[in-house]
Amino acid sequence: MKIPEPRESEVTDEAVFLNRREVLRLGAAAALGTLVAGCPEGGQADPPDPLALRRLPDVAPAAPAFRVDEEPTSFEDVTSYNNFYEFGTGKQDPAREAHTLRPEPWSVVVDGDVGRPGRVPLEDLLAAAPLEERIYRFRCVEAWSMVVPWIGVPLARVIERFQPGPKAAYVAFETLVDPEQMPGQRRRVIDWPYREGLRMDEAMHPLAFLAIGLYGRVLPNQNGAPIRLVVPWKYGFKSIKSIVRMSFTEKQPHTSWNDLQPSEYGFYANVNPEVDHPRWSQARERRLGEFRKRPTLPFNGYAEQVAGLYAGLDLRRNF
Numbered sequence: 423m424k425i426p427e428p429r430e431s432e433v434t435d436e437a438v439f440l441n442r443r444e445v446l447r448l449g450a451a452a453a454l455g456t457l458v459a460g461c462p463e464g465g466q467a468d469p470p471d472p473l474a475l476r477r478l479p480d481v482a483p484a485a486p487a488f489r490v491d492e493e494p495t496s497f498e499d500v501t502s503y504n505n506f507y508e509f510g511t512g513k514q515d516p517a518r519e520a521h522t523l524r525p526e527p528w529s530v531v532v533d534g535d536v537g538r539p540g541r542v543p544l545e546d547l548l549a550a551a552p553l554e555e556r557i558y559r560f561r562c563v564e565a566w567s568m569v570v571p572w573i574g575v576p577l578a579r580v581i582e583r584f585q586p587g588p589k590a591a592y593v594a595f596e597t598l599v600d601p602e603q604m605p606g607q608r609r610r611v612i613d614w615p616y617r618e619g620l621r622m623d624e625a626m627h628p629l630a631f632l633a634i635g636l637y638g639r640v641l642p643n644q645n646g647a648p649i650r651l652v653v654p655w656k657y658g659f660k661s662i663k664s665i666v667r668m669s670f671t672e673k674q675p676h677t678s679w680n681d682l683q684p685s686e687y688g689f690y691a692n693v694n695p696e697v698d699h700p701r702w703s704q705a706r707e708r709r710l711g712e713f714r715k716r717p718t719l720p721f722n723g724y725a726e727q728v729a730g731l732y733a734g735l736d737l738r739r740n741f
């Protein structure tokens with residue numbers, strides 16, 4: 423299926439800011455190359471053949487609290503329209519380039535204020551809980567959205583097993599750094615590694631999820647293989663991919679987009695149709711595969727479950 427051309431707010435995406443920075447750093451010629459490379463019309467990437475991806479064991483259908491009653495976005499759209507700057511800033515770059523990532527074997531370093539630090543093989547980390555399905559809305563800060571049937575484990579179950587200490591107020595995540603596997607890291611569009619983080623109560627919320635698959639199969643590399651975060655009430659950039667480190671910290675951790683442009687991307691990044699991005703409205707969104715825009719919901723439709731986490735917090739200031 424041909425993905426419709428981006429329109430309106432999608433044109434002013436997260437990459438625009440980076441391109442502006444690169445004009446300063448690299449000069450206009452290099453920046454022009456960037457813009458062309460990131461251009462969405464630059465040829466449709468082939469989505470992966472789902473049959474070539476390892477099937478995960480069957481799991482029970484998601485419980486009602488963890489399943490939206492909306493049509494999931496097609497496998498093709500979910501896996502061929504991506505943000506994963508480690509493989510380029512264009513939406514089709516990750517599907518085309520991420521074959522160089524080697525998601526097996528994989529381990530995650532656990533450190534900070536935690537009772538059981540160490541380097542944890544992915545298999546051991548997954549022993550924390552049985553695999554579950556979650557069918558969540560996903561809303562990128564660029565005003566496109568999707569519905570994805572994920573497979574994975576609740577983040578809280580994984581965190582509990584590591585036994586965070588009394589000073590662990592936040593959990594910070596990092597993505598792999600390896601320019602051999604992630605050629606986009608040869609350019610310093612981001613101060614690698616990509617970093618994200620959650621307040622501990624957010625991380626322990628039952629909706630917070632570590633996905634290892636979608637549509638019943640292991641994650642395609644472009645979606646963050648072999649393990650990525652999914653925080654459905656927050657803008658997509660919080661959902662960090664290809665995680666290699668989890669650190670339990672006392673202070674609010676640095677996070678990539680907040681560091682890059684704090685006036686545009688907050689630490690909380692809760693989906694909020696009433697707080698516009700400085701360069702575009704957040705009131706509406708385009709679901710991949712659909713033509714007309716739909717209204718964006720507070721906390722991406724999960725307000726009933728998560729609004730209590732932010733009682734007493736000014737959501738305009740803490741965006």
Ligand SMILES: Nc1nc2c(c(=O)[nH]1)N[C@H]1C(S)=C(S)[C@@H](COP(=O)(O)O)O[C@H]1N2
Pocket residue numbers: 436500503504505506507508561562563597616644645646657658659660661662663664
């Ligand atoms: N490591 C890493 N994680 C990342 C990103 C990235 O560039 N690098 N992009 C984020 C953004 S902006 C979005 S919208 C989602 C996109 O996830 P998807 O490609 O599976 O749709 O991944 C997030 N996680």
Ligand SMILES: [Mo]
Pocket residue numbers: 436505562563564657658659
């Ligand atoms: Mo995003």
